[in-house]
Amino acid sequence: MSKNCDIIKDLLPLYADEVCSDESRKLVAEHIAKCSDCRNMLEKMGKNITVDVDNDINVMKRIKKRIRIEKLVAVAVSAITVVGLALGVLTYLINTTESVDVEKYNIQDNVYVVEHEGELWLGVREGAANYDAVKPTLSDSDGGHFGYGSFNSEKKDGIGITFLRRKIDKFAVVEMPMSFGYEKKLADVYEDEKIQKIFYYDDVNDKEYILWERDKND
Ligand SMILES: [Zn+2]
Numbered sequence: 001m002s003k004n005c006d007i008i009k010d011l012l013p014l015y016a017d018e019v020c021s022d023e024s025r026k027l028v029a030e031h032i033a034k035c036s037d038c039r040n041m042l043e044k045m046g047k048n049i050t051v052d053v054d055n056d057i058n059v060m061k062r063i064k065k066r067i068r069i070e071k072l073v074a075v076a077v078s079a080i081t082v083v084g085l086a087l088g089v090l091t092y093l094i095n096t097t098e099s100v101d102v103e104k105y106n107i108q109d110n111v112y113v114v115e116h117e118g119e120l121w122l123g124v125r126e127g128a129a130n131y132d133a134v135k136p137t138l139s140d141s142d143g144g145h146f147g148y149g150s151f152n153s154e155k156k157d158g159i160g161i162t163f164l165r166r167k168i169d170k171f172a173v174v175e176m177p178m179s180f181g182y183e184k185k186l187a188d189v190y191e192d193e194k195i196q197k198i199f200y201y202d203d204v205n206d207k208e209y210i211l212w213e214r215d216k217n218d
Pocket of ligand 1: 008
């Protein structure tokens with residue numbers, strides 16, 4: 001490398017960018033025509049500049065694309081989470097029941113048990129409650145709940161009745177006068193001799209309201 005090479009090396013970036021003066025450009029052109037070292041350096045410089053620019057653009061495009069995708073994924077994930085939570089809450093409310101407030105719906109005056117020819121029937125008077133949203137269940141004398149079908153009267157000495165309502169109905173309660181009552185057969189007094197009493201079980205206050213007792217009725 002000659003002394004000139006040092007000067008040319010300083011000028012090469014300007015030459016490559018085509019921003020040097022005519023005089024400098026001439027000097028560099030004349031020098032690189034003779035000097036392969038500086039010519040190689042210029043070639044590398046030019047290539048590198050081109051490649052770097054392309055890379056930068058591609059990298060920026062890739063980064064922007066990735067950011068867009070990440071934003072879309074984040075939006076989708078939060079939307080799915082919100083919908084999932086809403087469905088979970090709804091399912092919980094639909095499937096969860098609670099006891100009907102005894103005093104609010106005047107249960108003790110509107111739910112009764114009568115004996116018809118040796119059979120015990122549960123009666124619900126009209127006006128007791130919003131009964132399309134309320135279902136009676138049976139329980140043993142400890143208040144554990146059973147469905148009508150699963151209650152084993154031979155093992156229990158009492159039938160507890162509890163009116164359950166779905167929690168979801170709290171949001172859709174229509175306080176309307178009920179235009180119907182109903183009666184449902186509970187048990188056969190003589191066949192189910194072990195049944196000693198039938199009660200309404202208030203599991204909120206853990207209280208029993210006796211609706212029928214064998215000793216008093218036989
Ligand atoms: Zn040179």
